[in-house]
Each structure stands twice: as structure tokens, then as C-alpha cells.
Amino acid sequence: MPTLKIDGKEITVKPGMSVLQAAKKLGIEIPHYCYHPALSIAGSCRMCLVEIEGHRKLETACSTMAADGMVVHTDTPAVQKARKDVLEFLLINHPLDCPVCDKAGECYLQDYDYTYGTAHSRFRKEDKRVRPTKELGGNIHYVTNRCIMCTRCVRFYKDVVGDEYLFVENRGYKSEISVFPGKELHTKMDGNITEICPVGALLDKDFIYQARVWHLDHTKSVCPGCSAGCNVDLQTQNNKIYRTRSRQNMEVNEFWICDDGRYLFHKYEDLTRVESPLKRAGDKLNVTSWDEALSIVHDRLALIKKSDGAKFIGAVGSVFASNEENYLLKKIVKDEIGSTNLFVYAPVPEGEDLSFKSGFTIYADKSPNRKGAELIFGKLNTDFWKAIEKGDIKALYVLNADVDFKLTDAQKKSLKKLEFLAVQDFYMSDIAKLAHVVLPGTYFAEKTGTFTNHSGRVQRFSKALQSPGQSKEDWAILVELGKRFNPDWKMASASDVMNDLAENEKAFKGLSYFKLGDQGIQIA
Numbered sequence: 316m317p318t319l320k321i322d323g324k325e326i327t328v329k330p331g332m333s334v335l336q337a338a339k340k341l342g343i344e345i346p347h348y349c350y351h352p353a354l355s356i357a358g359s360c361r362m363c364l365v366e367i368e369g370h371r372k373l374e375t376a377c378s379t380m381a382a383d384g385m386v387v388h389t390d391t392p393a394v395q396k397a398r399k400d401v402l403e404f405l406l407i408n409h410p411l412d413c414p415v416c417d418k419a420g421e422c423y424l425q426d427y428d429y430t431y432g433t434a435h436s437r438f439r440k441e442d443k444r445v446r447p448t449k450e451l452g453g454n455i456h457y458v459t460n461r462c463i464m465c466t467r468c469v470r471f472y473k474d475v476v477g478d479e480y481l482f483v484e485n486r487g488y489k490s491e492i493s494v495f496p497g498k499e500l501h502t503k504m505d506g507n508i509t510e511i512c513p514v515g516a517l518l519d520k521d522f523i524y525q526a527r528v529w530h531l532d533h534t535k536s537v538c539p540g541c542s543a544g545c546n547v548d549l550q551t552q553n554n555k556i557y558r559t560r561s562r563q564n565m566e567v568n569e570f571w572i573c574d575d576g577r578y579l580f581h582k583y584e585d586l587t588r589v590e591s592p593l594k595r596a597g598d599k600l601n602v603t604s605w606d607e608a609l610s611i612v613h614d615r616l617a618l619i620k621k622s623d624g625a626k627f628i629g630a631v632g633s634v635f636a637s638n639e640e641n642y643l644l645k646k647i648v649k650d651e652i653g654s655t656n657l658f659v660y661a662p663v664p665e666g667e668d669l670s671f672k673s674g675f676t677i678y679a680d681k682s683p684n685r686k687g688a689e690l691i692f693g694k695l696n697t698d699f700w701k702a703i704e705k706g707d708i709k710a711l712y713v714l715n716a717d718v719d720f721k722l723t724d725a726q727k728k729s730l731k732k733l734e735f736l737a738v739q740d741f742y743m744s745d746i747a748k749l750a751h752v753v754l755p756g757t758y759f760a761e762k763t764g765t766f767t768n769h770s771g772r773v774q775r776f777s778k779a780l781q782s783p784g785q786s787k788e789d790w791a792i793l794v795e796l797g798k799r800f801n802p803d804w805k806m807a808s809a810s811d812v813m814n815d816l817a818e819n820e821k822a823f824k825g826l827s828y829f830k831l832g833d834q835g836i837q838i839a
């Protein structure tokens with residue numbers, strides 16, 4: 316294994332590692348544009364030039380492999396001058412757009428020029444090159460004048476997607492990025508190029524002119540769009556999600572998310588939320604207090620248990636609910652009520668998984684927590700309809716969190732046979748409309764919890780938004796209900812629930828939020 320020295324610090328690296336990667340391991344920043352850890356090396360921007368003892372000229376750190384005995388300097392006068400020259404060259408034709416550019420605040424041209432560039436331009440009178448902007452397809456808007464020709468976007472399609480969509484049209488001064496004739500961007504992965512473009516040349520039309528990036532708050536979360544469990548960063552301002560960006564996790568999604576996940580937050584914006592607990596009076600659902608709603612649920616279930624027996628009480632967990640929520644539901648129904656009638660809402664996946672060249676996969680299973688539900692409930696029993704039809708269940712508590720949940724007329728008729736139906740949900744779903752009591756929950760961005768992805772990795776998601784009205788995090792609703800059955804319940808946070816779950820469910824043994832960190836732990 317080669318051992319080299321960078322800025323006086325010694326490091327031994329794996330063979331095949333570049334000088335730039337070795338420096339990064341040492342915490343030494345070498346500025347770069349065309350290099351991206353997930354893409355093939357282009358070595359074209361020249362921003363990463365370094366001095367290597369014994370070499371007659373400066374070398375590009377991204378394409379020079381670390382070698383034994385190498386002595387590298389990243390901050391000599393020659394390197395500083397080279398960086399200034401590269402930046403001056405890039406800025407000759409770059410518009411002074413920063414005040415109106417969406418990339419401002421997270422732009423590497425801005426940042427590097429500030430850190431490594433010159434404060435002055437020698438081009439004062441010459442006109443800048445001006446070219447029209449282009450629509451590349453989908454949500455991707457290309458601001459030609461801002462492009463620095465790093466070709467990250469071109470290589471993204473070649474290396475990650477596996478199908479070439481973009482290319483460099485024309486040569487030299489006239490170069491620009493174009494879509495191959497007859498093609499348009501529509502790969503479900505396109506949004507990623509707006510993240511890897513180091514400047515404001517590729518913009519997401521969904522975010523354009525919406526917010527300044529330095530005003531956005533960041534919350535580490537997990538995409539609930541399918542069972543992949545991609546790590547995401549929810550970016551919010553004034554209690555509104557402005558955009559979802561990928562969060563690096565080399566074990567799960569590397570650097571990417573798909574466009575289904577990227578724009579998923581809009582799906583929740585259109586739903587009619589349940590903002591207060593509701594209780595039925597004839598055909599109507601009227602607003603009530605949390606205290607009364609929980610008392611009704613507790614008292615009705617206790618009464619049915621007394622008159623008919625616990626087995627006439629059933630509950631439906633969900634592959635869309637968190638591990639904590641499903642666990643609490645099971646704890647209430649099995650341990651406190653004494654019924655084994657535990658069902659799970661788990662729609663059968665439709666279609667096929669969609670895999671790309673890099674291995675990134677969008678799963679056909681659109682639920683984020685099927686694996687977790689299987690580990691908590693065992694083999695998923697989805698057929699609560701039969702039990703209702705046969706009269707084996709008189710009261711049902713339903714935990715649902717699927718925006719696509721729809722009931723057929725026959726299913727609606729079945730549910731009307733129940734003596735009591737309680738639904739915990741965040742929107743007025745088909746099933747909530749039929750409930751005797753509706754307990755207003757929250758969707759993933761408004762609560763804390765964990766999902767277990769398709770491969771058995773437990774990952775945390777955190778609350779990014781305040782939920783509307785009186786709605787509450789679902790784990791909190793279930794804890795309140797649990798306390799009505801057993802005042803000894805002491806859990807006061809989602810983290811407490813995880814600790815209880817880790818104590819009582821074999822598969823989750825020893826887990827805690829602290830141990831899960833922000834990259835999760837593989838348990839199955």
C-alpha cells in the first residue's frame with residue numbers, strides 16, 4: 316500500500332486512490348469541479364492542480380494516483396497562481412448573476428473564487444458571451460452562460476443511469492451541454508444533476524426563485540417513497556418544505572435519490588388534513604378534544620372486551636407506519652387488551668423494480684417499512700376483511716399512512732358492520748371518513764421515527780415541520796392510548812419507544828437512536 320506525504324502529513328492509502336482522495340482523507344481540501352467520487356475521472360477543469368516533488372509541472376490531483384514516497388504540496392505559490400488563473404479563465408464569460416442565481420450560497424464558483432481567486436478581473440471592457448437558456452426536459456432548466464463545462468452531468472448519465480442523454484455540443488468557446496437529438500430527460504434520476512452541477516447552470520424548475528438556500532433549515536430524514544430507504548435532507552423554511560435533496564449514505568443510496576422521492580413532498584400538500592380529533596354523531600364527524608377522543612376509544616374497546624371477549628378486537632398496523640408505531644399498536648392490542656387479531660395494511664407491490672447502471676434501484680414496493688412490519692408482526696396477515704365479514708371482529712383500530720389508500724364499495728359496506736372503528740391517520744382517507752373516532756396523526760416530515768428498508772437497515776427520520784392544528788406525532792397518540800389501558804407506561808419520546816422496542820423485539824435488540832446515528836444499522 317502506497318505511503319505518501321501531503322503538506323507534511325503522512326498517509327498510507329489503498330492502491331488506486333488518487334492524490335485528491337488521499338488529501339481528503341487527511342482533511343486537506345483540494346478544490347475541484349469535474350471530479351465527483353461517483354463518476355469517472357475527466358481531469359478537465361484543472362482546478363485541482365498540485366505540486367508533486369520531482370515532477371516538472373503541476374499535476375491534476377484527481378487523476379494522479381497516489382504513489383509510494385510521493386511528496387505533495389497543495390498550497391505553494393505555484394499552486395495558488397494556477398488556481399487563480401483557472402478561476403479567472405472560468406469567469407471571463409461567467410455572468411455576474413449571483414444575486415438572481417438559485418445556486419448562490421452553495422455554488423463552488425462563488426466559494427472557490429472567494430477562497431482561491433483574485434478580487435479583480437482584467438476583463439473590464441470586453442462583452443461577455445451571451446447564449447440562450449435551454450429546457451432539457453422534465454424539471455431541468457439549463458442556464459448556458461453559467462456552465463463551466465465540468466461534464467459532471469454528462470458523465471452522470473453515462474456512469475450512473477447507464478444511458479447517455481447529455482453531450483457537449485460544439486467545441487471550445489462555443490461548447491454547451493445538449494440533449495442527444497430525439498431524446499428528452501425523463502429518467503426518474505434527472506433531479507440529481509441539479510445537485511452535482513457545481514454552479515447554477517442546471518436548475519430544478521420546482522425550486523427556481525423559491526427561496527435563498529441560506530435561509531433553509533435542514534432535517535435528516537428518510538424517503539418514504541419506496542422500500543429503498545434513501546437518505547434525504549428535507550430543506551424547509553417557515554414550516555414548509557422547499558426541496559428534498561439526497562443525503563449521502565454509501566450503504567443505501569450513495570449520493571442519489573430518484574425524482575419520485577425528490578418531489579414526493581408535494582403529494583402531501585394536496586391532502587385534506589385531519590387537524591382535530593373527531594367523533595361520530597350519526598352521519599357527521601364532529602370536532603372533539605384529545606381527552607374525549609382517547610376516552611371513547613379506550614371505553615369502547617374495554618366494553619367490547621368485557622361483553623364479547625378480547626378476540627373480538629382487532630388492529631391494523633401498516634407497512635407505511637414507523638417501527639415505533641407498529642410496535643406500540645401491537646403492545647396495546649396484544650399485551651394490554653389481550654387480543655392476537657393483529658393485521659397489517661400491506662398492498663401488493665405492482666410492476667417491477669427499476670435498477671440503473673450504478674446499482675441504484677427504485678423499488679416496486681412503494682412502502683417504506685414492510686421489512687420492519689414483518690419483523691414486528693411476523694408473517695403479514697392482511698386479510699382483516701374476512702374476519703369482519705364473519706363477525707369475528709367487532710371493533711377495529713386502524714393505523715394508516717398511505718396516501719393512495721382507497722376503499723371499494725364492498726369494503727366500505729364491510730366496515731359498516733363493525734360496532735366500533737377507530738382510525739389514526741393524517742388525512743381524511745376513505746377509511747377515516749367511516750370511523751367512529753378519528754385521531755389526527757402526522758406524515759413522515761412531521762414526526763420522528765425509524766423505517767426498516769428492504770434490506771433490513773433501520774434508519775431514523777426526524778421531525779422537520781410542525782403539524783397542523785391539534786394533530787400529533789403518531790407514536791405520541793399511541794403512547795397516550797396505551798396509558799389509558801396501563802398507567803405504568805412511561806415512554807415520553809420516540810427515542811423512549813425505540814428503547815422499549817429494542818428491549819422487547821428480538822430483531823431490534825440493543826438498538827437506540829444514538830446507536831442508529833444518521834446512517835442507520837443493518838439488522839436483518
Ligand code: SF4
Binds near residue numbers: 464468514
Ligand atoms: S451544466 Fe453543470 S454539471 Fe453540466 S457541464 Fe455545465 S457546469 Fe458541469
Ligand code: SF4
Binds near residue numbers: 573
Ligand atoms: S428510490 Fe425510493 S426511497 Fe429512494 S428516493 Fe426514490 S422513492 Fe425514495
Ligand code: FES
Binds near residue numbers: 346358364
Ligand atoms: S477536478 Fe481535477 S481536473 Fe477537474
